[in-house]
């Protein structure tokens with residue numbers, strides 16, 4: 001048994017001492033999108049720092065706890081605060097919560113994030129379904145001894161984002177009258193925003209939006225057998241696409257302004273799966 005799996009097993013036992021809920025769906029709430037926690041019928045919260053060997057969020061926009069509860073009577077677990085590579089954690093640590101949520105029994109993973117829009121038709125406040133991603137600028141979370149209890153050494157990444165889930169998101173958005181776009185997401189390490197030259201390079205590579213998280217989580221999630229989908233909130237036009245300087249305050253403001261529609265969309269998605 002690898003030390004990664006041993007640590008995850010210990011965290012699982014620690015959670016099981018507090019709750020026996022088996023979540024069907026797991027959620028990662030992106031920067032400024034944690035208002036979703038208000039609509040969960042909460043049964044239990046567990047702080048990351050109460051779990052042995054667990055990374056804790058150091059970003060002020062992120063709390064650091066799992067929330068267990070129900071949406072439309074469906075059992076869920078939500079990460080109220082994600083772990084980022086730029087915080088200084090290894091990629092293996094960054095994806096620990098994803099793996100743990102799978103070991104808790106969750107089958108579907110809904111990822112969300114705040115991103116900079118590269119594609120011209122992505123406007124501030126828009127939502128984008130992630131169709132595929134580019135992770136070539138960050139290390140793979142699967143580097144190192146394979147955790148074979150979770151998945152295979154060389155996992156296929158041809159269909160990271162589940163098409164059926166994406167179709168359900170589109171249907172939910174239509175019913176709620178929420179405009180939703182689709183595109184390719186590119187992950188950087190952060191914590192700095194990009195230069196205009198980098199954004200032009202990413203555009204050439206086929207990226208539609210850029211952010212500092214998510215794709216590594218999606219990769220680890222596919223490895224351990226999750227069905228995955230991702231929804232991005234365009235909080236700004238990427239560097240050089242607009243002349244506006246970028247700031248985390250503006251990212252937080254736009255994400256929180258989009259929160260109502262985000263909550264409606266995710267609630268409806270959870271109801272439909």
Ligand code: HPA
Nearest residue numbers: 114115116210211212238
């Ligand atoms: N770049 C990287 N990450 C981000 C951005 C951006 O423009 N906006 C929100 N998160």
